[in-house]
Amino acid sequence: MNDVTLKIPQATSKRLPLYYRFLQNFANAGKKRVSSSELSDAMKIDAATIRRDFSHFGALGRKGYGYDVQYLVDFFRQTLDQDEETDVALIGVGSLGNAFLKYNFHKNHNTRIVLAFDPKASDDGKEMSGIPVFHPELLEEKIKKFGIELVILTVPSRIAQEVTDDLVKIGVKGILNFTPVRLSVPDSVRVHTIDLSVELQTLIYFIKNDVKDSQM
Structure with missing residues (x-):
């Protein structure tokens, strides 16, 4: 992981690969945007926890719109250094x-x-x-x-x-x-x-x- 993950709680860090995996699934299914509630239903993680985790990285979404799926996939790929084997x-x-x-x-x-x-x-x-x-x-x-x-x-x-x-x-x-x-x-x-x-x-x-x- 890059330096940004060093500043967030360990529990949040452990969930980052899960977020990346599920967001990839949404992207592969052609979904353009997703709400914290939809992520919660898919991942069985409380929506408030998801919003709190994402808040450590700044404004990843917009109220009333949700989260841009491809943007989050790209963001977590970079955060997790997924482009480097x-x-x-x-x-x-x-x-x-x-x-x-x-x-x-x-x-x-x-x-x-x-x-x-x-x-x-x-x-x-x-x-x-x-x-x-x-x-x-x-x-x-x-x-x-x-x-x-x-x-x-x-x-x-x-x-x-x-x-x-x-x-x-x-x-x-x-x-x-x-x-x-x-x-x-x-x-x-x-x-x-x-x-x-x-x-x-x-x-x-x-x-x-x-x-x-x-x-x-």
């Missing part, structure tokens, strides 16, 4: 990692996995889903060669911190962590953790409480 490395090619390799990120946005690492790979590397996979011994060499600053981490929990320490030393700036480990990193490195088991438990909790509320 970001190369990503995948660390760990187990079941989840293999699924990531098979998913073509670049068809939907500007992120693409260009290399991966797995202990089962030989020193010469191998190819999976069209992506080269190397042994972790080549981590530093390949990360620097490809100029990688962002990685997806899907390794076993017992080695997650060790691998993270190596990535920090190499100069990686961002880690999308799919392990349940709360990684320790310096302030110069940003980590986003997605614990699938926690997300599932949270979903189950809300479903059960929705049922209880409906029975009251």
